[in-house]
Amino acid sequence: MKKNLFFLAALTLNFVGYSQDADNEYKVLFIGIDGVRSDALQQQIANGNAPNIKHIFDTGMSTYDSWNMGTTSSGPSWSNMLTGVWQSKHGVSNNNYTGSNYNTFPYFPKRVKECRPDLKAVQITSWAPMSDNVYNDGWNNKIIVPTDDAATQVAINQLQDPQLDLLFYYLNDCDAAGHGNGFNPTVTPYMNAIAYADSQVGQVLDALEARPTYSSEKWLILVCTDHGGSGTSHGGNSNDERHIWWGAAGYQIPHMTITGSDPGSFTFGTPPTPAAIQQTPVQTDIAVTALNYLIRDSLCVQSHAAAWNLDGKSWLVQEESTAGLEQNKVFSNWKISPNPTTGICEISIPNATDESTQIAVCQLDGTTVHNTTVSSNSSNQQIQLDLSDLTSGTYLIRLTTKGQTTSQLMIKQ
Numbered sequence: 001m002k003k004n005l006f007f008l009a010a011l012t013l014n015f016v017g018y019s020q021d022a023d024n025e026y027k028v029l030f031i032g033i034d035g036v037r038s039d040a041l042q043q044q045i046a047n048g049n050a051p052n053i054k055h056i057f058d059t060g061m062s063t064y065d066s067w068n069m070g071t072t073s074s075g076p077s078w079s080n081m082l083t084g085v086w087q088s089k090h091g092v093s094n095n096n097y098t099g100s101n102y103n104t105f106p107y108f109p110k111r112v113k114e115c116r117p118d119l120k121a122v123q124i125t126s127w128a129p130m131s132d133n134v135y136n137d138g139w140n141n142k143i144i145v146p147t148d149d150a151a152t153q154v155a156i157n158q159l160q161d162p163q164l165d166l167l168f169y170y171l172n173d174c175d176a177a178g179h180g181n182g183f184n185p186t187v188t189p190y191m192n193a194i195a196y197a198d199s200q201v202g203q204v205l206d207a208l209e210a211r212p213t214y215s216s217e218k219w220l221i222l223v224c225t226d227h228g229g230s231g232t233s234h235g236g237n238s239n240d241e242r243h244i245w246w247g248a249a250g251y252q253i254p255h256m257t258i259t260g261s262d263p264g265s266f267t268f269g270t271p272p273t274p275a276a277i278q279q280t281p282v283q284t285d286i287a288v289t290a291l292n293y294l295i296r297d298s299l300c301v302q303s304h305a306a307a308w309n310l311d312g313k314s315w316l317v318q319e320e321s322t323a324g325l326e327q328n329k330v331f332s333n334w335k336i337s338p339n340p341t342t343g344i345c346e347i348s349i350p351n352a353t354d355e356s357t358q359i360a361v362c363q364l365d366g367t368t369v370h371n372t373t374v375s376s377n378s379s380n381q382q383i384q385l386d387l388s389d390l391t392s393g394t395y396l397i398r399l400t401t402k403g404q405t406t407s408q409l410m411i412k413q
């Protein structure tokens with residue numbers, strides 16, 4: 001029996017109906033690296049100086065073309081990423097966190113616990129305001145450390161806890177190097193700080209994979225920054241301050257590299273349009289992707305979604321068969337390319353069956369906009385779709401064969 005996806009208008013949260021019992025195998029490592037300009041990270045990855053972040057990008061979804069769409073300071077930016085709502089809702093516009101509205105729009109661990117009360121969530125940060133000025137956040141433990149090296153060591157220790165479900169691990173020194181020397185790819189101390197942060201991420205990823213229970217757990221790894229910088233500061237509207245990056249890798253995360261243009265800012269100039277937000281991985285998506293990943297009880301989510309009033313969208317691959325993704329080998333390696341696409345794209349299914357395959361292109365509200373049925377006895381199907389007529393935005397491409405359906409996100413530019 002198939003389950004139908006249900007779509008939550010505007011939120012595009014698509015939840016899968018797993019049993020509550022299976023929840024504790026879904027876990028998230030959320031790596032926050034403060035103040036890393038997109039062009040600087042891109043250069044360090046290209047130069048081989050950030051192999052660990054590169055590994056996350058190479059296996060999951062990633063973008064160097066995300067933009068901070070609010071105030072380019074840490075307080076509001078991390079609030080976007082940890083609440084899943086924009087500044088107009090969480091209320092944080094500065095690093096003193098004055099105006100915060102976390103009682104109405106809390107951090108996502110608090111939301112997860114409404115459906116998964118046993119979640120064990122730990123935050124490690126060397127930037128005290130993020131701990132001291134935030135409330136209603138759902139952390140079981142908020143650990144303030146003096147240095148990034150200490151944060152890394154504490155993260156490694158915390159990852160030995162078999163009960164741990166969610167770890168937020170924060171590194172501050174790239175931002176400090178930018179303030180001290182300049183936020184710029186031409187500034188050696190800044191670039192060295194990025195390379196060093198990557199090596200610390202590598203130590204934490206090693207600790208994650210060394211968990212005795214790792215093979216039976218399903219980890220999502222998120223890595224992101226809050227803002228870039230210009231000269232020795234940030235907080236303003238320049239492209240160098242607003243242009244950011246992030247990545248997500250793990251079970252059910254599609255492998256996609258997203259490029260795109262600036263969708264605009266809620267704080268400076270013309271606000272982004274909904275279509276522009278749909279095409280871009282944006283900061284509020286990070287919290288919603290993590291939330292979506294950690295909660296498998298779709299009925300619980302359904303009963304809370306209106307009250308949560310989240311802004312972000314999830315980047316999980318949608319799995320609609322009760323057989324579960326692992327048993328559903330038919331489509332395990334199918335790909336959409338190019339993705340994002342401007343018009344013509346190709347669906348390739350390496351292990352196609354000899355039965356017909358139905359391909360549907362759906363809007364995120366569930367409306368089908370394109371439908372094709374392909375009959376083939378080839379074991380390697382390549383199907384071209386002309387999507388030139390679609391308006392720009394994010395869509396689901398759904399394949400159905402032998403009573404099984406899987407979906408992937410597709411960006412139309």
Ligand SMILES: [Zn+2]
Nearest residue numbers: 035175179234
């Ligand atoms: Zn800063």
